[in-house]
Amino acid sequence: MxxxxxxxxxxxxxxxxxxxxxxxxxxxxxxxxxxxxxxxESGCGKTTVALSIIRLLxxxxxxxxxxxxxxxxxxxxxxxxxxxxxxxxKIAIVFQGAMNALNPVIKVGDQIxxxxxxxxxxxxxxxxxxxxxxxxxxxxxxxxxKDYPHEFSGGMKxxxxxxxxxxxxxxxxxxxxxxxxxxxxxxxxxxxxxRELQRKMNLSMMLITHDLSIIAETCNKVAIMxxxxxxxYADTKRIxxxxxxxYTRGLINAFPSIRGPKRKxxxxxxxxxxxxxxxxxxxxxxxxxxxxxxxxxxxxxxxDIGERHYVACHxxx
Amino acid sequence: MSEFRGYIVRRTIYAMITLFLTITINFxxxxxxxxDPVSIMVSERILKPAVVEEVRAMFGLNLPLWQQYxxxxxxxxxxxxxxxFHWKEPVINVIMERMPxxxxxxxxxxxxxxxxxxxLGILAAWKRGTKIDVTILTSSLTFYSLxxxxxxxxxxxxxxxxxxxxxxxxxxxxxxPEGFFERILDILHHMTLPAITLTLISYGEYTLxxxxxxxxxxxxxxxxxxxxxxxxxxxxxxxxxxxxxxxxTVTAVAISLGFIVSGATLTETVFSWNGVxxxxxxxxxxxxYPVLQGAFLIISISVILANYVADIVYGILDPRIRYGGQGx
Amino acid sequence: xxxxxxxEEHIKSLxxxxxxxxxxxxxxxxxxxxxxxxxxxxxxxxxxxxxxxDVKSIGVGKxxxxxxxxxxxxxxxxxxxVFGIMGTDxxxxxxxxxxxYGSRISLIVGFAASFTAxxxxxxxxxxxxxxxxxxxxxxxxxxxxLLIIPGLPLMIVLAAILGPSxxxxxxxxxxxxxxSIARIIRSQVLTVKEMKFVEFARAAGCGxxxxxxxxxxxxxxxxxxxxxAINIANAILIEAGLSFLGLxxxxxxxxxxxxxxxxxxxxxxxxxWWYIFPPGIxxxxxxxxxxxxxxxxDEILNPRLRLRR
Numbered sequence: 001m002x003x004x005x006x007x008x009x010x011x012x013x014x015x016x017x018x019x020x021x022x023x024x025x026x027x028x029x030x031x032x033x034x035x036x037x038x039x040x041e042s043g044c045g046k047t048t049v050a051l052s053i054i055r056l057l058x059x060x061x062x063x064x065x066x067x068x069x070x071x072x073x074x075x076x077x078x079x080x081x082x083x084x085x086x087x088x089x090k091i092a093i094v095f096q097g098a099m100n101a102l103n104p105v106i107k108v109g110d111q112i113x114x115x116x117x118x119x120x121x122x123x124x125x126x127x128x129x130x131x132x133x134x135x136x137x138x139x140x141x142x143x144x145x146k147d148y149p150h151e152f153s154g155g156m157k158x159x160x161x162x163x164x165x166x167x168x169x170x171x172x173x174x175x176x177x178x179x180x181x182x183x184x185x186x187x188x189x190x191x192x193x194x195r196e197l198q199r200k201m202n203l204s205m206m207l208i209t210h211d212l213s214i215i216a217e218t219c220n221k222v223a224i225m226x227x228x229x230x231x232x233y234a235d236t237k238r239i240x241x242x243x244x245x246x247y248t249r250g251l252i253n254a255f256p257s258i259r260g261p262k263r264k265x266x267x268x269x270x271x272x273x274x275x276x277x278x279x280x281x282x283x284x285x286x287x288x289x290x291x292x293x294x295x296x297x298x299x300x301x302x303x304d305i306g307e308r309h310y311v312a313c314h315x316x317x
Numbered sequence: 318m319s320e321f322r323g324y325i326v327r328r329t330i331y332a333m334i335t336l337f338l339t340i341t342i343n344f345x346x347x348x349x350x351x352x353d354p355v356s357i358m359v360s361e362r363i364l365k366p367a368v369v370e371e372v373r374a375m376f377g378l379n380l381p382l383w384q385q386y387x388x389x390x391x392x393x394x395x396x397x398x399x400x401x402f403h404w405k406e407p408v409i410n411v412i413m414e415r416m417p418x419x420x421x422x423x424x425x426x427x428x429x430x431x432x433x434x435x436x437l438g439i440l441a442a443w444k445r446g447t448k449i450d451v452t453i454l455t456s457s458l459t460f461y462s463l464x465x466x467x468x469x470x471x472x473x474x475x476x477x478x479x480x481x482x483x484x485x486x487x488x489x490x491x492x493x494p495e496g497f498f499e500r501i502l503d504i505l506h507h508m509t510l511p512a513i514t515l516t517l518i519s520y521g522e523y524t525l526x527x528x529x530x531x532x533x534x535x536x537x538x539x540x541x542x543x544x545x546x547x548x549x550x551x552x553x554x555x556x557x558x559x560x561x562x563x564x565x566t567v568t569a570v571a572i573s574l575g576f577i578v579s580g581a582t583l584t585e586t587v588f589s590w591n592g593v594x595x596x597x598x599x600x601x602x603x604x605x606y607p608v609l610q611g612a613f614l615i616i617s618i619s620v621i622l623a624n625y626v627a628d629i630v631y632g633i634l635d636p637r638i639r640y641g642g643q644g645x
Numbered sequence: 646x647x648x649x650x651x652x653e654e655h656i657k658s659l660x661x662x663x664x665x666x667x668x669x670x671x672x673x674x675x676x677x678x679x680x681x682x683x684x685x686x687x688x689x690x691x692x693x694x695x696x697x698x699d700v701k702s703i704g705v706g707k708x709x710x711x712x713x714x715x716x717x718x719x720x721x722x723x724x725x726x727v728f729g730i731m732g733t734d735x736x737x738x739x740x741x742x743x744x745x746y747g748s749r750i751s752l753i754v755g756f757a758a759s760f761t762a763x764x765x766x767x768x769x770x771x772x773x774x775x776x777x778x779x780x781x782x783x784x785x786x787x788x789x790x791l792l793i794i795p796g797l798p799l800m801i802v803l804a805a806i807l808g809p810s811x812x813x814x815x816x817x818x819x820x821x822x823x824x825s826i827a828r829i830i831r832s833q834v835l836t837v838k839e840m841k842f843v844e845f846a847r848a849a850g851c852g853x854x855x856x857x858x859x860x861x862x863x864x865x866x867x868x869x870x871x872x873x874a875i876n877i878a879n880a881i882l883i884e885a886g887l888s889f890l891g892l893x894x895x896x897x898x899x900x901x902x903x904x905x906x907x908x909x910x911x912x913x914x915x916x917x918w919w920y921i922f923p924p925g926i927x928x929x930x931x932x933x934x935x936x937x938x939x940x941x942x943d944e945i946l947n948p949r950l951r952l953r954r
Contacts, residue, residue: 016665056544058536059445077635095545100538105560105636114556115546149638164546337788434890458940462878462932464885467904467925473912474921485913579795583886585906597798598890601805609802615796620793 001072002029003204004053005106005171009066011045011052020275021046022061023095024228027056027302030172035205037219037236038252039212041272045228046208047096050174053206055083056090061182071171081106089119093166094158101161102149109145112164119168134163138193155186162194166201173198174190176208216240224248227273230302234309244311246288282314324632332625339617346387347610348382354534396613399607403600418488419580419592422508426515427577430604431570433516434523438566441524442531443554454528455522469514469587476510477581486589511588515581519573528570529561564634568627575623579616653954665945671761672941678934686748694729697898706733709912712919732919734903735910743847743898744923751881751931753816758880763826763873769851770830771865775838775857780866785831796821797886804892811894814887818880821843826872839865857893874939878932885928902923 018241030036039048051057051069055075068075070091075083081132095101103111109131116127118189132142138159149157158178165173178194179187195218198205207218215222215236222295224234232245250268255270270287274277279286285295294314368377380388392399398408433456441453477485484490484507494503534540535558543557544550579592591596593612600608632638666672666674685692706728713727773784800817807813838845838861846856885895888901889908903924907913912920 051541055547056541072662084547084549087545089547093545095538095542101542103539103543103557103561105634106557115547118548118552119547150637333795335786338786339793342790343794406823415786424828454940459929461932462936463930464882464883464889464901464925464928464932466886466889467928468909470904470913473926474918478913479916535648550767557922576795579798582797583802584888586890592656594798601801610752616795617793618800621794624793 003032003034004071004206005067006053007067007069009068010064011048011057012057012064012144014060014062014166015269015276018276018294020285021228022275023052024278026228026230028223028230028233030204031201032171032204033202033205034221035206035219037215037222038206038208038216038225039222040210040225042210042275043275044225045275046210046225049262050093050176050208051208051224052095054087054173056087060207064303070162085119087167088115088170089168090171090172093176094161094165094167094178096180102157105190107146108152108160111228112145112160112167115164115167130167130272131163133231134137134167135160135167138163147200153186154182155190158182159193160300162190162197166197169201170203172204173204174208175208178207179214180209180211194218196292199280215296224251228275228276228308229312231284231312232310233302234308237308238307242309244305244309245284245313246257246290246315247284281310318394320631322479325629325640328625328632332517332621335619335624336618339621340390340393340614341386343610343613343617344386346613347606348385358545363522389498392613398611401600401605401608403605405605408607410597411608412611412615413598415580415591415593416578417596418590419585420577422511422515422585422590422592423577423580425508426512426519427511427570427573427604429538430518430520431523431573434520435566436526437520438524439531439559442528442535443561444632445532454526459521461521463518464583465514465518465581466583466587468517472510472514472616473587483507484520488591498548511581514584514587516570522568523566526567527562530559530565534558534562537561543567560634564631567634568631571627571630572620575620576616576624578619588626648808662945666941669941669944671937672945675934675937675941679938680931682748682752682931682934686746686752689745689749692853693739693745695739695742697742697746704740706737708735708737709915709917709920711917712736731923732917734920735906737897740903741850741919743903744900744927746898747900747903747924747927748931750811750894750897751884751928752931754811754818754884754899755881755935756882757815758818758822759876761815761868762876762880763820766823766826767830767865767869768874769823770827771834771857771861773827774834775853775861781831786866788827791821791824792828794802796882797883800883800887801890801892804887809894811897812942813947814884814892814894817887820885821881822876822879826869829868833868834861834867835879837861840864857897867942869940871943871946874942875910876934878935878939881928881932881935900928 004034006026006028009023009026010021013020013022024045026045026049028036040046048057048061051061052063053075055063055072057063063076065311066076067167070086075086076107078086081192097113102108109128112134113124113133114204116122116130117124120127122130128145131145134188135142135145140156140163142157144152149160152160162178171303179190182190191214194205197203198218207215209215221234221238222236222239224231224239224245225231226247232248233241240252241246243252247268267288272284273283280293281297282288283296285291287293292314298314300312300314301309356444396409397411398412400406401408401411404411425445437453437457441450444450476482488504488507489500490503490507493500538559540553548557578590578593580597581600582594584590585592586598593616597609597612600606600612707726710726710728711722711732712730712732715727715728716722717878728737729739729741731744734740734743734823769784769788787935800821802822804814805819843856846860851859862872885904886891886901888899889905891905893899893902893905894904900923904921907917907920907924
């Protein structure tokens with residue numbers, strides 16, 4: 001039984017000009033102890049998937065269809081009170097950037113204590129002690145729990161966020177671009193820390209990023225998202241060894257591999273589509289080098305091509 | 318903590334500079350006005366032309382401008398604001414006589430409009446997009462758009478002249494009633510209509526400000542974090558959103574406190590309330606420049622002081638300033 | 646891009662803007678109310694049944710006559726003691742005609758004074774924000790001092806000195822209300838200035854004037870529009886206030902001045918509600934129309950709820 005199953009999730013945003021189909025029929029699952037990667041360009045709906053799982057969509061966002069089964073229960077049909085108890089206690093999330101994810105007028109320690117006391121019946125003192133331990137765990141001097149967010153650097157803030165995310169020993173940790181907007185060295189440190197903690201605590205994790213190199217080093221499985229849909233889904237090794245979808249190939253070519261042989265950098269021509277009026281047929285067809293008439297008319301389904309490697313493309317490879 | 322001290326020092330110096338510039342401009346505005354005070358007294362036959370030169374010398378008006386300026390500053394330093402031609406009293410007495418009336422009326426209506434405004438603003442932002450929000454928004458915008466003197470006239474006609482529930486003019490009955498509490502009640506009775514008038518037109522500004530900043534804050538990442546932590550909605554609103562949203566409102570309130578002493582010329586006119594706002598108008602009509610100059614000076618000082626206090630309060634409430642870093 | 650295509654783009658974005666604007670209830674109501682008053686102002690001579698200042702011509706009633714339709718409620722009032730749809734003032738002049746003509750003053754003063762203030766404020770805000778340093782410091786200190794001196798009393802002093810005329814009222818309102826606009830524009834310029842395209846333009850060797858007007862101004866304009874609408878509303882309220890204090894132009898009847906005369910001639914004591922009610926409602930409606938338009942523009946042009954994906 002997987003820890004989390006997302007089935008045919010559709011999340012749209014209502015705007016003055018119509019519905020933005022940010023997530024349009026997404027399926028995937030995460031097993032216990034597994035690290036699942038969700039990759040794609042910015043604006044492809046990755047963050048919306050994450051926010052749908054904890055049901056915290058911004059105004060105008062609505063889950064139109066689908067199921068999100070967590071621990072055998074459908075999150076989407078729960079009462080507001082029940083989902084509130086799952087947030088952070090069971091599913092914690094580390095947000096993008098983290099520059100603004102901490103409240104500027106509250107001491108960081110208090111922000112973590114608050115997360116603990118909301119979900120567990122412990123005294124403030126005990127929660128504070130636990131907070132200091134968490135700080136040690138993520139490599140920050142515990143005395144700094146009394147400081148305000150602006151006194152931390154970007155990387156330190158992200159460590160605080162990770163400490164906060166682990167405060168209630170969640171079953172699932174969602175990390176949305178946890179290292180983006182940090183400089184390269186700090187980025188590497190944060191990712192290393194997350195990998196270590198994941199291994200040590202046997203955490204189930206969902207890692208959202210636009211950077212495939214991070215996925216390659218961290219995840220067991222990966223789903224590639226394009227324009228609100230998953231276009232390829234498989235074992236990480238498989239995808240990197242044998243990418244099937246033209247978009248995945250483009251992405252893999254678009255980043256320089258540190259370890260692998262030097263390759264010519266090929267970026268994918270064109271821009272991500274307008275999700276108010278997504279292209280007909282395969283959503284990738286306007287940018288795809290192999291487009292034919294079928295691609296323009298018929299939407300490809302996600303098919304298993306063997307060894308649980310799923311691809312949504314008309315071309316058979 | 319030393320960075321906070323630096324912040325306070327900077328704010329203090331800034332306030333002093335503003336004060337100095339304001340005093341200077343205040344001096345020159347009333348010197349470039351057509352006709353100096355003495356020649357107006359002549360034209361209004363208060364003085365005989367023969368004594369004019371004597372009086373000019375007395376007021377230092379025949380000195381070069383820069384010497385007059387130095388004289389003015391020196392007089393200010395010893396607390397002398399000049400002598401009123403019309404009321405035949407030192408300017409400071411003329412103003413101080415009316416100050417309590419104005420502070421009472423403005424103070425009470427400011428407190429009411431701030432409380433009503435903030436509460437409605439929070440409610441509207443919290444219930445954004447609902448009927449409650451639209452109602453609060455529409456009524457705030459409507460009251461903001463009403464001419465204050467007209468609301469005053471309508472209230473006065475209905476409750477004063479027609480229903481006879483409230484007195485039609487003045488700050489106190491003549492003769493004043495016996496006894497301390499009777500006197501207080503009498504003043505409150507006179508104050509009710511003007512205070513309601515001022516509250517009605519000014520609460521909307523706080524509502525809109527509070528609603529706007531709260532909506533802004535509610536879209537911030539840390540609010541999403543707070544919700545993701547599973548905090549109850551009330552706690553998100555009170556602990557995480559409101560403290561951040563109150564900063565601009567506190568500043569606005571502190572600044573508006575500075576204007577309390579300037580009174581409300583239009584409302585005071587409608588209700589014949591003997592306050593500073595009405596005094597400024599009367600002094601202008603009488604061309605009593607010393608009184609005008611004095612009133613402008615006292616108001617400016619009070620506004621600068623209020624701005625200064627607002628800066629300090631902001632610094633205390635916002636740790637980014639209190640402990641240095643950005644934003645200071 | 647060819648000129649034609651550029652025009653097409655422009656028209657398309659305008660149409661898109663109009664579409665969003667007219668979906669906003671506040672915007673629609675504001676424009677509707679304003680249209681009525683603009684119509685009234687333009688066709689005042691055609692609409693008003695009498696000369697608003699006329700005391701002698703035929704048909705003009707007795708002083709303080711209530712409107713004619715009051716007879717529906719009270720049949721005992723003699724015919725010659727009622728008049729028109731809004732009654733008469735202390736000299737027996739037709740109030741309805743005064744109301745019609747009054748719309749001209751409000752709108753002219755509102756637009757002209759606000760244009761003056763927004764023009765000065767935008768220029769000063771652009772210069773202070775773009776150049777920064779000592780120029781910024783001096784301009785903003787000056788603006789601060791004007792903000793510290795209480796607004797209405799300062800305007801009373803200026804209006805009294807300059808003498809009562811429409812031009813002077815416009816001038817007084819215009820030159821005293823630019824500082825807040827300058828401050829808002831300045832802070833927006835500071836943000837825009839840091840954006841990449843400005844950096845590129847500078848690297849490409851564009852001159853300061855070119856960058857200010859071609860790159861910064863267009864990005865500040867939304868804020869200018871919102872503030873212009875709010876500023877017109879404030880200017881109309883101030884004009885009404887100054888006229889109510891007797892500082893208005895005596896040759897042109899305005900709503901504020903009607904209320905001044907109503908006060909002077911004891912309309913309250915006489916319970917002449919027909920004299921007091923209409924001018925106030927008209928001021929409210931015109932001001933509200935601009936406030937609504939400003940609010941709608943603010944919601945559209947400065948969206949607080951950015952979409953997150």
